[in-house]
Amino acid sequence: MRILALAAAVGVALSVGVAQAEQWNDPNGRVTFDKPSGWQAEAAGPQTAQTAVLLFNASNDCYVFGVANPNTASSSADAARNTTTPLSPDAWATAANAVRDFFPAGSSPQVVTQTVDTSGFWPVQRAQLQAPSRTVFGAVQVRPGVEMRAFCSSTSGSESAAFAQIFNSLGHPNDATWQSQASQQMSERDARAAAAAAQAAAQPEPSTTQAQPTDPDGVNDGVERSSRDPRARRRRGD
Template sequence: MRMMLAAAVAAIALATPASAGPWSDEASHLAFVAPDGWNVRQLPAEGMTYILADAGSKECHILASQRPETAEISPERIRAGGETPIGNPAWAQIPGALPTVFAADAAVTQSSVDTSAFWPVQRADYNSQGQVVHAAIQFRPGVEFWGFCFSRTGADDAATYEGVLRSIAGTTDAELQANIDDRRRGRRRDQEARDAGSRSAMDEAMRNTLQDRAMEAVGRSQ
């Protein structure tokens, strides 16, 4: 991965800027929204889509990394797995693979999982040479979306970076969510059918019991 990212860095000067605003790539399933006035560059990188969005000293590095080993896992399982924190030890390994983003002294200061949206987002902040790096990771079948936003110099712009990181999504998210919703509805229908069957059997048993008691009462009265 380090070699792929190094190649991407070397290509920054050759990349063609794109306009700010919504950006998407169907091949990698990556989508996000760049702030007004920012430049967006797609950099050559083997095995991933690497986007650099920047304005002056403010930068967001957004990656879509292909994960063939998870491609056949159901969207529901991927989503559920994303609710489990990856933990600080996993976050601590990332700076070494991204020298374009992190200084050698980068350290995790906090990590969490944001479940406020449909797709959980792994979140972390780093202290990197005195600057705050805001990080986000999301999982989808066959792909991971990584985002890192920070200021090279000057003050942190947490609100802007939060907006960019929250905008990262998959171009097939609507389809994946529909798949999950269909599975849930199917399970609910199955459960309702089982419940209805249980109620029917119980009602039948109660009717039989009442009939037996009625016949016993008639027999005693004769």
């Protein structure tokens, strides 16, 4: 049975449980993920502005979102791959508040712990959040102009292995192209850095030798002209 009720669009089945985990592909082209074996998937509200999917089984509920982000639309794939700075608590709260079943209106999601998993090609932002009546586990991945988000909760309050499966499988239909671009951009960036280092190494080092002061007679020997002139020595009785 389900532990949560949908606010809207309940009953629109997108796929059914199968013997093996299967990749779920968004008809609107915003997100992909692996649906755990035995779980159901339903549309969670209108799909015009964003993709929202509810995954569930007898003891777990997960919401997956594909959301446009105009602020990163002009970013490169390499920049998305190197987005490893942890999200701020405010950013987590903004993303999590979209899940009204977990975070009712007026509640403020609290970040308990967070990490950034960089073991895969694309970084995965992870967090444990505290809702008024439950513990929620979340993940966010970024690509140029889009974010993939997932928020999961269980009846026991503990994290299920299926959550990690969903989080790590978050992706986008354009990932193959972006991954190729990111790899090429990284190679070009490394080549520029190597060329700059080689150019710097080839530059002559500035001289550290200081010019000796010139005596009034124009000779840097520390001897005054009068001491060098024989006539001056005769006048002194030398």
